[in-house]
Amino acid sequence: MRNMISLFLAAAALTATMGGTAAASLISYTDSLTTDGYVEGDKGSLSLSKFDPALGTLTSVTLILSDYFSWAAQMVNNGTTSAHLTRTLDQSVTIQDGNTTLLSDSHTSTSSWTVAPRQTVTAASATSTPNTVQVVLAGSDLARFIGSGSLAYDVFADQSETLSAKGGNSSFTSMHLVTTAANITYNYTPTPITPALPLFLSGLACLGLLRRRRQI
Numbered sequence: 001m002r003n004m005i006s007l008f009l010a011a012a013a014l015t016a017t018m019g020g021t022a023a024a025s026l027i028s029y030t031d032s033l034t035t036d037g038y039v040e041g042d043k044g045s046l047s048l049s050k051f052d053p054a055l056g057t058l059t060s061v062t063l064i065l066s067d068y069f070s071w072a073a074q075m076v077n078n079g080t081t082s083a084h085l086t087r088t089l090d091q092s093v094t095i096q097d098g099n100t101t102l103l104s105d106s107h108t109s110t111s112s113w114t115v116a117p118r119q120t121v122t123a124a125s126a127t128s129t130p131n132t133v134q135v136v137l138a139g140s141d142l143a144r145f146i147g148s149g150s151l152a153y154d155v156f157a158d159q160s161e162t163l164s165a166k167g168g169n170s171s172f173t174s175m176h177l178v179t180t181a182a183n184i185t186y187n188y189t190p191t192p193i194t195p196a197l198p199l200f201l202s203g204l205a206c207l208g209l210l211r212r213r214r215q216i
Contacts, residue, residue, distance in 0.1 A: 070126035073174040077115040083168025
């Protein structure tokens with residue numbers, strides 16, 4: 001009997017603890033997209049899961065968007081004299097939520113190479129520090145983040161280059177990339193466990209102990 005009373009008191013204490021204020025919790029989702037942007041206005045999207053209301057009450061949303069640019073090039077000189085090449089590359093990207101622009105970035109780079117006769121030169125580069133934008137939302141702005149399915153953010157990328165070459169007999173090939181990423185963090189208060197549940201479980205445990213004692 002003492003064991004049953006102790007078990008019941010422990011369950012009651014657990015119930016009191018669970019009935020208190022739940023600690024805040026976090027859950028995050030991430031997506032990324034890399035596009036070559038050769039077509040003007042090349043469009044893609046970043047997709048992030050909505051918040052499941054079964055987890056609890058959403059209190060705030062933190063959305064982080066970022067981008068960086070990169071490129072690679074190869075120059076081949078099949079001539080008998082040196083070739084001198086200069087390339088200017090313009091890259092830009094925009095991330096939108098409907099008609100609202102959340103991130104806009106652009107980068108221009110100019111590179112020059114001298115390629116010896118019958119030689120091939122390769123080169124590559126990337127912006128060292130990604131451009132980042134952070135948005136924190138709360139209150140009435142949270143409704144659209146709650147439910148099933150996902151949120152889509154449109155990504156528009158544009159890239160163009162101009163090339164000049166002197167001397168030699170050269171060919172030039174290149175690849176330009178725009179990489180974007182999105183991370184969303186939901187700050188929420190978890191749904192508390194119903195206080196009656198621990199008492200119910202303790203009752204079952206007491207009945208089990210009593211039955212076992214009678215069998216002995």
